[in-house]
Amino acid sequence: MTQVLPSVSLQINGQPCTVAADATVLQAIRSAGLHVPTLCHLDGLTPVGACRLCLVALEGHPKLEPACVTTVAEGMVVHTHTPELEGYRRMAVELFFAEGNHVCAFCVANGACELQDVAVEVGMDHSRFPYQYPHRHVDASHALFGLDHHRCILCTRCVRMCDEIEGAHVWDVGYRGSACSIIAGLDQPWGEVEACTSCGKCVDACPTGALFRKQDATAEKQPHPERAQQLAAARTDHRWRNQ
Amino acid sequence: MKAAISWRCCDATSCRAAGAAALRQRLVAQHGVERVKSVGCLRLCGQGPLAAADHEDGRVELFGGVAAERQLDPEHPFFTLQRSVVLERCGLVDPGCLDDALAQGAYTALAACRQLAPKAVVEELERSGLRGRGGAGYPTGRKWQLVAAQPGSSKVVVCNADEGDPGAFMDRAVLEGDPHRLLEGMAIAAHAVGASEGFIYVRAEYPLAIERLRRAIAAAETRGVLAGFAIQLRIGAGAYVCGEETALLHSIEGGRGTPRPRPPYPAVSGLWGLPTLINNVETFAAVPAILRQGGAWYGAMGTATSKGTKVFALSGAITHTGLIEVEMGTSLRTIVETMGGGVPANPNGSLGVVKAVQTGGPSGGCVPAALLDTPVDYESLQALGSIMGSGGMVVIDESLAMPELARYFMGFCAAESCGKCLPCRAGTVQLEQLLDRFVERRATGADLVQLEQLCGMVKATSLCGLGQSAPNPVLSTLRFFRAEYEAAIAGAAP
Amino acid sequence: MTTPQVPPPKLRFATVWLAGCSGCHMSFLDLDEWLFELAAAVEIVYSPVASDIKVFPEGVDLCLVEGAVANADNLELALQLRARSKVVVSFGDCAVSANVPGLRNLWAGVAGGSRQSVLERGYVELADRGAQHPHAPGIVPELLERVLPLHEVIAVDHFLPGCPPSAERIRAFLEALLRGEPPPEGQAMLSFG
Ligand SMILES: Cc1cc2nc3c(=O)[nH]c(=O)nc-3n(C[C@H](O)[C@H](O)[C@H](O)COP(=O)(O)O)c2cc1C
Ligand code: SF4
Ligand code: SF4
Ligand code: SF4
Ligand code: SF4
Ligand code: FES
Numbered sequence: 001m002t003q004v005l006p007s008v009s010l011q012i013n014g015q016p017c018t019v020a021a022d023a024t025v026l027q028a029i030r031s032a033g034l035h036v037p038t039l040c041h042l043d044g045l046t047p048v049g050a051c052r053l054c055l056v057a058l059e060g061h062p063k064l065e066p067a068c069v070t071t072v073a074e075g076m077v078v079h080t081h082t083p084e085l086e087g088y089r090r091m092a093v094e095l096f097f098a099e100g101n102h103v104c105a106f107c108v109a110n111g112a113c114e115l116q117d118v119a120v121e122v123g124m125d126h127s128r129f130p131y132q133y134p135h136r137h138v139d140a141s142h143a144l145f146g147l148d149h150h151r152c153i154l155c156t157r158c159v160r161m162c163d164e165i166e167g168a169h170v171w172d173v174g175y176r177g178s179a180c181s182i183i184a185g186l187d188q189p190w191g192e193v194e195a196c197t198s199c200g201k202c203v204d205a206c207p208t209g210a211l212f213r214k215q216d217a218t219a220e221k222q223p224h225p226e227r228a229q230q231l232a233a234a235r236t237d238h239r240w241r242n243q
Numbered sequence: 244m245k246a247a248i249s250w251r252c253c254d255a256t257s258c259r260a261a262g263a264a265a266l267r268q269r270l271v272a273q274h275g276v277e278r279v280k281s282v283g284c285l286r287l288c289g290q291g292p293l294a295a296a297d298h299e300d301g302r303v304e305l306f307g308g309v310a311a312e313r314q315l316d317p318e319h320p321f322f323t324l325q326r327s328v329v330l331e332r333c334g335l336v337d338p339g340c341l342d343d344a345l346a347q348g349a350y351t352a353l354a355a356c357r358q359l360a361p362k363a364v365v366e367e368l369e370r371s372g373l374r375g376r377g378g379a380g381y382p383t384g385r386k387w388q389l390v391a392a393q394p395g396s397s398k399v400v401v402c403n404a405d406e407g408d409p410g411a412f413m414d415r416a417v418l419e420g421d422p423h424r425l426l427e428g429m430a431i432a433a434h435a436v437g438a439s440e441g442f443i444y445v446r447a448e449y450p451l452a453i454e455r456l457r458r459a460i461a462a463a464e465t466r467g468v469l470a471g472f473a474i475q476l477r478i479g480a481g482a483y484v485c486g487e488e489t490a491l492l493h494s495i496e497g498g499r500g501t502p503r504p505r506p507p508y509p510a511v512s513g514l515w516g517l518p519t520l521i522n523n524v525e526t527f528a529a530v531p532a533i534l535r536q537g538g539a540w541y542g543a544m545g546t547a548t549s550k551g552t553k554v555f556a557l558s559g560a561i562t563h564t565g566l567i568e569v570e571m572g573t574s575l576r577t578i579v580e581t582m583g584g585g586v587p588a589n590p591n592g593s594l595g596v597v598k599a600v601q602t603g604g605p606s607g608g609c610v611p612a613a614l615l616d617t618p619v620d621y622e623s624l625q626a627l628g629s630i631m632g633s634g635g636m637v638v639i640d641e642s643l644a645m646p647e648l649a650r651y652f653m654g655f656c657a658a659e660s661c662g663k664c665l666p667c668r669a670g671t672v673q674l675e676q677l678l679d680r681f682v683e684r685r686a687t688g689a690d691l692v693q694l695e696q697l698c699g700m701v702k703a704t705s706l707c708g709l710g711q712s713a714p715n716p717v718l719s720t721l722r723f724f725r726a727e728y729e730a731a732i733a734g735a736a737p
Numbered sequence: 738m739t740t741p742q743v744p745p746p747k748l749r750f751a752t753v754w755l756a757g758c759s760g761c762h763m764s765f766l767d768l769d770e771w772l773f774e775l776a777a778a779v780e781i782v783y784s785p786v787a788s789d790i791k792v793f794p795e796g797v798d799l800c801l802v803e804g805a806v807a808n809a810d811n812l813e814l815a816l817q818l819r820a821r822s823k824v825v826v827s828f829g830d831c832a833v834s835a836n837v838p839g840l841r842n843l844w845a846g847v848a849g850g851s852r853q854s855v856l857e858r859g860y861v862e863l864a865d866r867g868a869q870h871p872h873a874p875g876i877v878p879e880l881l882e883r884v885l886p887l888h889e890v891i892a893v894d895h896f897l898p899g900c901p902p903s904a905e906r907i908r909a910f911l912e913a914l915l916r917g918e919p920p921p922e923g924q925a926m927l928s929f930g
Contacts, residue, residue: 049504050664052704064703069504084703091700095669101843103836104930105900111930120927125896126833126888128693129673133842154662173499173662176482178672180662219930 010076026067040155041068044228094127101150109209110219141191152210158202247296254281255419262309263292283333283420289564333420341462344423352531364435370538372550377523380621389510390436393518398438401521404445405486408604411635413554414524418452422459428527441474483659501661502707545571549620560640576615603632605652606712608719628719645720650678656713667710670701681731751783755811756838757804761829764901797822805835810878819891830900832887839884852880
């Protein structure tokens with residue numbers, strides 16, 4: 001007899017929903033047709049719970065928990081948009097803008113940027129926190145792609161994409177605190193890292209204008225966040241063309 | 244004066260820095276090398292280098308200074324109100340000599356507990372009511388029980404010796420003064436939870452502790468006292484956040500020391516995915532005494548929810564700086580005024596006044612002088628917006644403005660943030676800049692509102708304890724010293 | 738007996754151009770024929786595109802401010818317009834975030850500072866000939882060391898981001914204010930870049 005996958009019932013914003021017992025709260029939210037903003041999460045990659053945008057309130061639980069890494073439980077009562085959460089999210093988005101150098105007017109991702117999208121979603125019309133203007137640089141050493149650190153939000157989607165899907169592990173995080181940056185190889189120019197296969201998956205995964213194709217000019221980036229999930233599924237389900 | 248039969252000369256970091264080598268040389272020249280023993284911390288660090296003279300009739304004299312020129316009073320409450328459990332051998336035993344440790348009872352509790360079923364050992368711990376001394380105060384017995392209950396035969400015991408709070412040196416004293424005690428505590432834990440492998444993660448800034456541990460591990464293994472339990476040392480690279488348990492485990496694995504969301508807790512999935520028991524140095528160091536004298540004996544000390552004793556590193560604006568071990572529930576007043584001698588007199592002769600006591604380092608808060616009768620236990624301090632923390636206790640006098648203290652700790656957190664999650668990485672930077680405005684007296688009313696809002700956000704949304712508690716020094720000083728922030732608003736009456 | 742009908746006083750409207758590229762004003766001009774309606778509804782008392790008045794007047798009801806605060810003149814005008822206006826709107830990304838003019842802040846705190854670095858680059862390094870720093874006290878305003886968004890200099894009542902905000906959004910925004918209603922909020926009113 002085949003084992004029936006156990007499922008659990010929970011309530012999200014007053015709406016009942018039933019999902020597999022090993023689902024995350026984020027999956028449950030989405031399966032209920034609801035939404036919570038995310039940035040570091042990308043379907044197909046290991047979740048890390050770093051951007052904190054997907055935090056939700058769980059009744060009877062003292063702390064806010066990130067939906068992307070929290071497993072559902074029977075009877076869980078989830079709230080995705082309390083006034084408290086909305087206030088925190090707006091502050092978070094302001095902090096993202098203030099910690100980097102985001103000049104959307106001439107960004108390759110203008111109009112197709114997940115950070116912009118969440119800024120609009122949370123109603124950020126200005127940042128109450130002063131911009132920090134960190135002195136960062138642009139790595140244009142790769143033949144096909146570039147990395148503009150000014151626009152990097154340290155979501156590590158590129159790191160995980162390259163490591164988990166492409167298997168090349170070109171990227172890592174270097175330094176700490178506000179000095180953190182994505183590094184290629186052993187903190188080398190990207191173009192010098194021999195492990196890079198030039199597959200472009202990291203560019204596809206990047207939610208902002210940080211990673212880009214060199215042929216793209218302002219507002220021309222076409223992100224492909226769905227590719228991580230497609231490739232991960234293809235691998236687990238052995239969905240290859242030659243079958 | 245009858246000559247002492249032997250001398251104990253402190254050879255721990257603070258006394259070394261104060262000239263312990265010269266003092267020892269002098270004592271050796273006077274009394275002969277066989278009558279001078281190197282020991283760990285003798286407690287009153289501020290008067291170091293320290294040496295104790297033991298007399299035939301049991302009398303002990305204490306001296307400070309490179310020429311032992313200051314006679315100190317061992318009957319001062321600083322010493323008499325101490326209750327040495329974790330530190331029972333520290334200052335008596337030669338930390339470099341296994342024979343001396345064995346002669347003073349090291350490893351007897353381990354030998355005895357090997358005769359017990361692991362379950363019985365865990366039960367003894369539960370009976371003791373011991374709670375983790377690394378800061379969070381999680382019940383140790385329950386943690387051991389959790390790890391013991393995990394399936395599989397490969398489990399790991401890890402000791403967190405990354406002590407990084409500014410003003411904290413309790414663990415260092417144990418490591419430098421009685422390293423075998425830690426090894427014994429870990430070996431008992433290994434027996435209780437079914438682990439055969441152990442790691443000690445020590446910060447690189449503790450070279451003497453590392454050296455003593457190396458020697459102790461080598462000696463214990465050569466002599467076979469650990470009975471197959473293998474302990475390895477791992478040296479941190481200077482990141483405060485590596486004291487957070489999941490970051491510490493990543494670091495041991497060779498990865499970047501960044502925390503990860505829990506669950507899973509290390510007890511379920513820790514080092515290389517194995518069930519892992521991770522405890523603080525002082526936690527492990529309390530274990531041999533508990534098993535030797537029984538959980539009930541230990542549980543009889545302290546308060547209803549905070550049992551046993553706690554080691555504190557007493558520093559700041561205080562007459563007697565040093566290391567104390569007291570029963571839980573002792574009042575802050577007893578510690579600061581009676582034992583510590585209060586704030587030293589000002590240079591102009593006026594009386595020094597305690598303004599507040601800072602506990603818990605960058606994760607803690609300030610208890611104002613008016614509340615000095617607060618007993619030190621986990622709940623009482625938490626109710627005041629501070630925490631027990633790992634044991635740093637810094638006395639603050641009137642010369643320090645609270646926004647400045649808050650800024651210091653915020654700067655510490657901003658510099659030590661691992662950068663993984665946004666609220667801590669970017670929020671601490673903004674908070675430090677906001678606090679600058681208060682320190683420089685150019686803040687606005689809106690800054691005060693923003694300060695509180697952002698503190699709330701960073702606290703509620705950060706991934707690990709570092710960010711979650713980084714606002715505590717601000718919130719606690721706002722709670723008790725709000726007027727100082729209001730006075731720093733530009734245009735406010737001075 | 739009927740009281741004689743006194744037409745309500747027209748709303749006194751101003752637009753100000755600080756450190757911006759004038760693109761927000763161009764977008765405003767893209768309102769084309771609606772500008773006639775606006776002109777009928779308000780009295781334009783100060784504007785680089787619709788008025789010759791050189792001094793910011795007293796008693797302004799509504800003021801749209803394009804651009805960041807980048808030099809001494811910007812700073813002076815910002816303080817003045819705040820003191821003389823009821824409602825101040827940060828108009829466009831440069832006012833809202835300092836945007837492109839703010840990029841020289843990257844060199845604030847770096848060797849030489851932002852003022853020196855940007856002048857050096859613009860007037861010396863990139864000069865074909867006759868390289869020299871502009872110097873005309875009283876005529877060319879001094880640059881501030883940091884370019885600031887408007888709300889870091891004065892209190893701002895509303896924000897209308899965009900580089901530039903589209904003509905439709907400017908219109909929706911002004912129509913609401915002219916009706917005496919709060920400006921529309923929500924996602925349709927927000928864009929960056
Ligand atoms: C930022 C941060 C730093 C920490 N540093 C230490 C430390 O230096 N030593 C320590 O024992 N625990 C430290 N902890 C607590 C550990 O994560 C963990 O709770 C503790 O080692 C568990 O041992 P215990 O139960 O014996 O206290 C730290 C926690 C955080 C969040
Ligand atoms: S990355 Fe996004 S938010 Fe940043 S400048 Fe580009 S479009 Fe704007
Ligand atoms: S292009 Fe491919 S291999 Fe190269 S860094 Fe990006 S994901 Fe990795
Ligand atoms: S480069 Fe892009 S994908 Fe990588 S961390 Fe930065 S923002 Fe995220
Ligand atoms: S709270 Fe700070 S230290 Fe902890 S994970 Fe986040 S950035 Fe790192
Ligand atoms: S999406 Fe969950 S923390 Fe970033």
